[in-house]
Amino acid sequence: MGAAGSPRPESGIELWAWMFMRVSGVVLLFLALGHLLIMHLINNVDHIDFQFVAQRYATPFWRTYDLVMLWLALIHGTNGVRMVLVDYISPRGWRAASLASLYVVSFILLTLGSLAILTFQPPLMGP
Amino acid sequence: MFKVRYRDYLTYRGGPGHWSWILHRVTGIGVFLFLLIHIVDISLIGWGPNIFNKLLFLYRYPAFRFGEVALVGAVVYHAINGIRICIIDFWPETMAAHRKMSYAVGIAFLVVFIPTAIYMLSFIL
Amino acid sequence: MQVTLKIQRYNPEKDKAPWWGEYKIEAEPTDRLLDALNYVKWHLDGTLTYRRSCAHGICGSDAMQINGANRLACKVLLRNLGQVITVEPLRGYKVIKDLLVDMDAFLARYRSMKPFLITHSPQPEKERLQSPEDRERFDDTTKCILCGCCTSGCPSFWANGEYVGPAAIVNAHRFLFDSRDEGTVERIELLNTVDGVWRCRTIFNCVEACPREINVTRAIGEVKKAILMQKV
Amino acid sequence: MVQRYDAVIVGAGGAGLMAALQLAGHANVAVLSKLYPTRSHTGTAQGGIGAALGNEGEDHWEWHMFDTIKGGDYLVDQDAAEILCREAVETVYDLEHWGLPFSRTPEGKIAQRPFGGHTKEYGKSPVRRACYAADRTGHMILQTCYQQCIKNQVHFYDEYHVLDLLVSDGRCAGVVAICLATGEIHTFHAKAVIFAAGGCGRMFRVTSNAHSLTGDGMAVVLRNGVPIEDMEFFQFHPTGIYKMGILLSEAARGEGAILRNKDGERFMERYAPSLLDLAPRDLTSRAMYREIREGRGIGGKNYLHLDMTHLGAEVLDKKLPDITEFVRTYLGIDPRTEPVPIQPTAHYAMGGIPTDLDGRVIMDERNTPMPGLYAAGEVACVSVHGANRLGTNSLVDILVFGRRSGRHAARFVQESDWAPLPPNPDEWASGQINRLRNSIGQERAVDIRDVLQDEMMEKASVFRDAASLTAMSEKLKELRQRFANVKVEDKGTRYNTELLEAVELENLLDLAEVLVEGALVRQESRGAHFREDFPTRDDANWLKHTLAYRGEKGVTFRYKPVTITKFQPQERKY
C-alpha cells in the first residue's frame, strides 16, 4: 500500500483471469465431470489399463477431449493457485519465487501431458 | 511470511458463503495437486504397456480407492459451487438469495455425491 | 436476566498478551450490548475501553466481534445473544486497547477510492435533475456508515490486507452508479486491480456483517460487471 | 507540543466541515475532532433540511422566515433568520452539486416533505419545504461535506479532544487538545478558532443525543470568560423511543403518522386544531406531558403512542426505512401493525455561544466580538431558533452559518497575525488532566452523572417552576462538591476514555448550572421554556436574550435586545 493507501496500478490482467476462471470452469464442468463419469464410474480403475487407453486414443475425438481438458484444467488450476499464493504471500521476493516455481512446474507438466496425448502411438490391436 | 490465520477461518461466525469459500478453495487446491500427479502418471503411457500397467496398480490399493472417492467428491463440490459463483457473478440480482444458493449447493452436492460414493465404495468393500 | 460477558482485554501499556475478562451482570433482555459494556465500564472496571457515540447504529463507532461475528454493540440486544457473550475487537486491524482498534488503514482505503462526486460539465444554476429510478440505482450504497464490520469480516482481507476491502468498494459503487458522476474512467482504473474488486471472492461475510443491511457483495458484483462492460 | 495553523476548527460535524471547506485552499487549516468526522452527530439527523425551493408547491423564503420567527416565539433575531432562509436555498443547491443524493420528485427535482411548523402564506397550511434523502438526510450531509474535505485535502486531527481555549490580550490565540491515542497534550496556536462542537443533550436522562454530546465547546469557552446565550431554552422532541430516547423523526408525522393517547384519541386536535400533529415541538411535547399527567398515558404510564399503522408498507420502507428499522431492532415491534411507544426526548440546545451574523463570538450585549474566535452549529446561538427551533432548521443553521463563519475567518486570517501564546499555554489543561488522573477521591463519575440526568429530567425539562429549579440549583451545588472527589481508575495514557468521561461530566455540570439559573431568572413562558408559575409570554419584560457568564461568584446575567425587522411579535397559535 502506498502512503495514501491507493492501490497499485495494474495491467488489467485480473479482469481476464477472472473471466477465464469462469469460462474455463463452465467448460470443465462438462469435460471434467464427463471424464470422471467415464473413468471412475461407468468404468472403474479396475478396468483401466494400457489396453483401455490405447483403444480410446485410437480416435482423435478422445485425444482432443483430453487435450482440451488438460489445458483448461491446468491453466485454471494454475491461476487458482496463483490467486491463493498472491493472497497469502506478501513479501515481494517470496511471492515472486513461489509464483515462478508454480509457473515452471505447470509449464513442464503442460508440455509433458500434451506430448503424452499427442505422441502416443497406439500399438496394433491385439494382445 | 505466510500469513494464513487458520484460527480466523474456523472461529469467525460467517455465513454459509464463508464455508462455501473455504471448501471451494481447499477442493480447488486438492484437485490441482492431484492433477499434477495425474499428468505425470498418464504421461508414463509413452513408456509402453508394462510400466504403465504396473503403475496403475497403485490406483487399485484401498487407500487410493478412498482417495479416489475423495477426489470425485472434491471435483463435484468444486464444480457445483463453481456454478453458483458463475451465476451470482453474471446475474448479481440473484444475490438477494445468496444464503439459499449456498445451501442449495450443499444439498446438490450431497444428492450427487452420496450415491456416487456408495456406488464407488461398493467395488472395494 | 443474568449474563456473563467474556471480553478480550489488552492494554499494551501493561499487558504482555491479550487476556479474557469475565463480568457477570444483571440486565434487561432488551438492553443493547453497548448498555452492558457501559455497565461494566461504569460500575465494574473503568479501564475497559471501546468507542461509542450515537448508541443507535448510525455513527459506526462500536463495531466489534460479538459471539464471533462482526456487529455494532449498540445494535444487538442481549436477548439475542445468549447467557455467555464473547466480545472481541475487530479482526484484521491493530488492537490499540481492549476493543478499540486502529482504523486508520481502513479509512485511508476509503479515501483512496475518490469518494466524491466528479463532474466536468458546468453546474446548472439549480439542482441537477435525476429521475427517481436513477436515484434508486445507488440508494443501497449511500447507507454506509464506515463502521468497518464488512472489511474486517472478509476472509480475503484477512489473507491479504492489501485488498481495499468491501467498504471502499461500496463507496466507489455509490458514485459509479450515480447518474450525475462523470468520474467513471478514473474510478474504474482504481478498482480494476489485483487489490481492487478482483480480490473479492464473493464470500458474503460482508453482507452478513453489515449493520446497515447493504448488499455489499451485490454492489461489488455490479462494479465487476461495470468494469467488464467498459473493458470488453 | 505546539503546532501552528492559520485557523483551527473544533468539531467535524456539518458546521465544522462546512467552515473547513471555506478555508481549504485559502489558509492553513486544521480540523480537530474528538470523534472520527463521519461519526459526528450530524449523521443522525433524519428528517430533512428546510429550504424554500418550491419544488412541490409554491414557497418563498419570506414564508420560511416567518415560520422560523413564529416557531421561535419571537425571540429570533430577525436579521439572522432572513439570512438563514435566503441562503438555505443556495446551500441546498450547493449540496446537490457536491453530490448529495437527495430523494427526487418524478420530474427529477429535489423532493420535499412537510415538517412541523412549516407553513405557506404565513401560517395558513402546511407546506412541503424539507428537502430530504430518505430518512438519512444528516448522514448524507455529513458524508457529502466530509467527501468534499477529502477532495480539497483538508487536514484532520481525528480523535483529539479539545480541553481549553487560549486567550491573550482579549484575542483568541488557539486551543489546547489531548490526543486520545497517545494522551499527549497539544497546543494549537492559531489566528482564528472556529468552535463547531455540537450540543449538550447528555445532561438529560432521556435524550436523542449521542454519548459524546456533552457540550464541551460551550463549557470550554464559558470557562474563558465568554458568555452563553439563551441556555434556558432546551428543546424536547415529541417522539423519542420510550426510555431509550432514540429519535423517530418528525418526518414520520410529516408522512402522516398520528399521536394517540391511551384511549386511541388523536389528542393534538385539542391543542393545535390547524397543524395537528405537525405543530411545533415545544407545543407538542407540552401537550404530551399534559396527557400523561392527566392519566391518559398508555396503561397509565409515562408514554404515548405514535401510530404509523395506516401509512402502509410502501411509505415505511421507501420514505422512512431507518425509523422502521429502529423500531424493529430496539422495540421488537412492527410499525406496520403496531403503534410505537414514545415519549418526549431531550433534543436540541437553542442556546449556545453567542455570535454575530458572521459567526464571530460576541462578548456582551453591545455585540463586541472577540477577535479570531468563531462559533457555528448547535454549539452557537446566532439566534435563528429563538425560544424553539423548527424541525429542519438546524441543518440549515449549521451549513449557512458554518459557511459564513468559515468565509469570515478566511478573510480574518489574511489580514491579521497570530496573537502571542500565553506563557505555559497548556497549564490549565494539563492541570485538569493530572488532577483527575491523580485524584484520590471515591466518587464514581457515573453516579454523579446519573443523578444529574435524572434530576434534570424531573426538574428542568418540559415543565419548570421556581421550586423545582431552586431544588435543581441546590442539587447542582451538591453534585459539584461530589465531583471534586471523583476518581479515575484508569491511570494509563492511551485512549483513557474514563478520564475523558470525567472531563465531559464537568462540562455538563457547568452547562446545567447555566441552564437552571437562567431558567430560574426568566419569569415567563416562551417557546421551549415553560414556567408553570408564569405560564404566559411576557414581551414587556422578557423579549430579550440572556447572556450568562460564569465566574467566581457563580452565574451572572446580562441581557441583549432581540433584533426585530419584518415581523412584530404576535400571539402564537397553530
Ligand SMILES: Cc1cc2nc3c(=O)[nH]c(=O)nc-3n(C[C@H](O)[C@H](O)[C@H](O)COP(=O)(O)OP(=O)(O)OC[C@H]3O[C@@H](n4cnc5c(N)ncnc54)[C@H](O)[C@@H]3O)c2cc1C
Ligand atoms: C437524532 C437527531 C435527529 C435530528 N434531525 C434533524 C433534522 O431532521 N433536521 C435538522 O435540521 N436537524 C436535526 N437535528 C439537529 C441537528 O442534527 C444537529 O443540531 C446538528 O447536526 C449539529 O451539528 P454540528 O455540526 O453543530 O455538531 P455535531 O454534528 O454534533 O458535531 C460535533 C463535532 O464536534 C466534535 N467535538 C465535540 N466536542 C469536542 C471536543 N471537546 N474536542 C474536539 N471535538 C469535539 C465532535 O467530534 C463532532 O465532530 C437532529 C438531531 C438529532 C440528535
Ligand code: HEM
Ligand atoms: C469442474 C468444473 C470447475 C468449475 C465450474 C470451476 C470453477 C471455478 C471458479 C468459478 C473459480 C473462481 C473462484 C473465485 O474467483 O472466487 C475456481 C477457482 C479455482 N479452481 Fe476451479 N472449477 C472447476 C474445476 C477445477 C479443477 C479441475 C481444478 C484443479 C485443477 C480447479 C482448481 C481451482 C483452484 C485452485 C481455484 C482457486 C480457488 C480459490 O482462489 O479459492 N478447478 N474454480
Ligand code: SF4
Ligand atoms: S458497508 Fe456496511 S459494514 Fe461495511 S462499512 Fe459500510 S456500513 Fe459498515
Ligand code: F3S
Ligand atoms: S466478505 Fe469479502 S470476498 Fe467479497 S463478498 Fe465480501 S468482500
Ligand code: FES
Ligand atoms: S454507537 Fe454509534 S453505531 Fe453504535
